[in-house]
Amino acid sequence: MTSIHVPSPIIQVRNLGKYYGNFDPAMIERTGPEHGTARDHVTASIVAAWGVNFDVAAGEALGIVGESGSGKSTVLRCIAGDVAASTGDVRLAPFEDGNVNILDLDPSARRQLRINTLSVVYQDPAEGLALGVTAGGNIADPLTAAGWRNFGAIRDRARELLARTEVPLDRMDDIVRNFSGGMRQRVQIARALANKPPILLLDEPTTGLDASVASGVLDLIRQLLEELQVAAIVVSHDFGVIEMLTERCLVMQHGRVVEDALTDQLLEDPHHPYSQKLVAAART
Amino acid sequence: MTLEATVNSSPTTIAELVGHRTTETFALRDEESKREIRRALLQAVCIPGYQVPFGSREMPVARGWGSGGLQVTLACVGADDAVKVIDQGDDEGVNAVNLRRLVTMSTGIDETTEVDEATLIQSRHRIPEDDMNENHILILQVPVPEPLRGIERDIRELARMHSEADYSRMWVSLYEDKVRNGVITQSTGYPCLVASRYIVATTPIPRWDIPRLHQSKFLTLFGAGREKRVYAIPPYTDVEPLTFEDVPFEVESADGATCRLCGSSESFLVEMPGKQESWSCSDTAWCRRQRNT
Numbered sequence: 219m220t221s222i223h224v225p226s227p228i229i230q231v232r233n234l235g236k237y238y239g240n241f242d243p244a245m246i247e248r249t250g251p252e253h254g255t256a257r258d259h260v261t262a263s264i265v266a267a268w269g270v271n272f273d274v275a276a277g278e279a280l281g282i283v284g285e286s287g288s289g290k291s292t293v294l295r296c297i298a299g300d301v302a303a304s305t306g307d308v309r310l311a312p313f314e315d316g317n318v319n320i321l322d323l324d325p326s327a328r329r330q331l332r333i334n335t336l337s338v339v340y341q342d343p344a345e346g347l348a349l350g351v352t353a354g355g356n357i358a359d360p361l362t363a364a365g366w367r368n369f370g371a372i373r374d375r376a377r378e379l380l381a382r383t384e385v386p387l388d389r390m391d392d393i394v395r396n397f398s399g400g401m402r403q404r405v406q407i408a409r410a411l412a413n414k415p416p417i418l419l420l421d422e423p424t425t426g427l428d429a430s431v432a433s434g435v436l437d438l439i440r441q442l443l444e445e446l447q448v449a450a451i452v453v454s455h456d457f458g459v460i461e462m463l464t465e466r467c468l469v470m471q472h473g474r475v476v477e478d479a480l481t482d483q484l485l486e487d488p489h490h491p492y493s494q495k496l497v498a499a500a501r502t
Numbered sequence: 503m504t505l506e507a508t509v510n511s512s513p514t515t516i517a518e519l520v521g522h523r524t525t526e527t528f529a530l531r532d533e534e535s536k537r538e539i540r541r542a543l544l545q546a547v548c549i550p551g552y553q554v555p556f557g558s559r560e561m562p563v564a565r566g567w568g569s570g571g572l573q574v575t576l577a578c579v580g581a582d583d584a585v586k587v588i589d590q591g592d593d594e595g596v597n598a599v600n601l602r603r604l605v606t607m608s609t610g611i612d613e614t615t616e617v618d619e620a621t622l623i624q625s626r627h628r629i630p631e632d633d634m635n636e637n638h639i640l641i642l643q644v645p646v647p648e649p650l651r652g653i654e655r656d657i658r659e660l661a662r663m664h665s666e667a668d669y670s671r672m673w674v675s676l677y678e679d680k681v682r683n684g685v686i687t688q689s690t691g692y693p694c695l696v697a698s699r700y701i702v703a704t705t706p707i708p709r710w711d712i713p714r715l716h717q718s719k720f721l722t723l724f725g726a727g728r729e730k731r732v733y734a735i736p737p738y739t740d741v742e743p744l745t746f747e748d749v750p751f752e753v754e755s756a757d758g759a760t761c762r763l764c765g766s767s768e769s770f771l772v773e774m775p776g777k778q779e780s781w782s783c784s785d786t787a788w789c790r791r792q793r794n795t
Contacts, residue, residue: 326665326666329666329668348671348674351674351678352678352681354677354681355674355677355678355681356674358673358674358677359670359671359673359674360670362669362670362673362674362677363668363670367673367746367747368746368747368748369677369680369746369747369748369749370748371748372677372746391681391682
């Protein structure tokens with residue numbers, strides 16, 4: 219499958235793969251969309267994602283869409299470092315000028331990337347936030363990790379971020395557990411932006427929020443993506459989210475990319491039968 | 503039983519066993535187990551602030567009553583040493599007296615209340631007010647050696663945080679403390695960064711004594727018997743209490759208070775139990791000397 223050419227990408231992903239269980243080269247041939255499964259019937263291994271290639275340019279948001287179990291979150295988590303990839307090559311331009319495959323880094327170096335190179339916003343705020351800590355304290359965490367040691371400056375930065383993500387400032391010193399789902403998600407976004415990372419990964423950022431709250435959060439994310447010019451990857455099963463946030467997207471099914479297209483083109487004229495099914499489902 | 507039989511056979515009754523034990527072990531414990539502690543201490547000195555596990559044994563004092571400090575003292579003591587033991591700042595505290603007796607009775611070394619004369623000073627809560635030097639080893643009895651215990655319970659995660667010097671959550675807890683209370687409230691066990699690398703719990707000493715640890719001339723050994731850890735601050739090592747640039751580290755103070763016995767306002771003062779506004783020096787040996795000179 220040909221991939222759309224991106225000049226000087228910020229994120230470059232080549233042959234990313236992740237399987238669970240034992241490896242048998244033949245199992246790659248026995249799984250995927252043609253076989254209708256990601257689970258190999260011989261080895262019982264799961265090929266969660268295989269042969270994933272894409273580039274993301276500065277200021278661009280790439281969508282990854284697919285149903286549950288299609289491997290889209292696996293791809294994102296392999297890049298984030300939450301899941302160890304089985305194979306592949308991922309380079310980030312802001313890190314060592316893209317000369318290092320970050321999949322080769324040890325876990326400690328991977329965590330370093332999360333401080334100011336790459337941030338993740340999870341579907342569940344409990345994954346990205348410490349719920350027993352105040353909204354301000356959650357933002358202080360990445361700031362102190364990056365070496366901030368001035369209490370006043372940390373407060374100012376937290377205030378600025380919470381204002382930007384439309385969290386009422388009088389809630390800044392309340393613990394996040396007492397916040398509503400939508401507000402938790404806004405705090406999570408504020409925290410993700412604390413050290414101005416050039417790369418933002420969003421994993422189902424509005425799933426689980428009710429429709430009106432979700433659209434508010436979605437609006438905020440769209441504004442931020444435009445304003446900050448970060449390279450972003452947005453994973454969602456919801457074409458509404460993909461349509462609103464991304465210019466280009468991948469469609470994944472059973473652990474493989476089945477289509478790579480401009481988002482509006484895909485919605486108008488999906489090629490792969492699975493894409494057609496997804497688009498049809500989203501349009502009804 | 504003939505005399506010959508007694509000499510040649512192993513003891514079979516307790517009465518015989520008692521008769522067999524002709525020499526007391528120096529410093530209570532066998533040489534092998536003391537050597538094991540000294541190995542752990544050497545590692546602790548080599549990696550300032552790093553918590554080294556050691557084989558904490560049952561002692562004649564209960565865990566939580568200074569068994570860690572006692573094991574360190576007994577591992578370090580030699581025939582030429584003189585020992586001072588204080589509880590709070592008091593040489594006459596019941597626990598201090600008991601521990602000191604145990605050390606002197608099992609070694610025959612001298613005991614003293616004077617810092618000048620002591621080589622080993624075991625303490626709970628305080629560093630003596632007097633100047634200490636390269637001839638001193640300060641041994642602190644530690645209840646909770648893990649400075650991050652309050653923010654993380656998983657021991658593997660704690661090990662990871664220390665190994666990567668990933669201390670941002672410690673900073674967040676200081677931030678939260680300041681936000682909630684306006685000041686950083688932690689008093690004893692204030693977290694300090696040792697040699698710009700490991701965070702240690704300076705438990706059990708108050709904030710007052712923390713500046714004394716920075717670039718100290720003396721060696722400080724921390725022993726936690728219940729938690730089976732030792733750690734160390736070698737002489738001439740940087741010890742920085744964690745604090746924000748714009749929130750100065752402050753020690754405890756009792757405004758305008760003076761010791762009711764010696765009149766000093768320069769020492770660490772404690773309030774007399776049950777008596778408001780009646781203060782006295784916590785370091786009793788120092789206070790006594792102030793009165794006599």
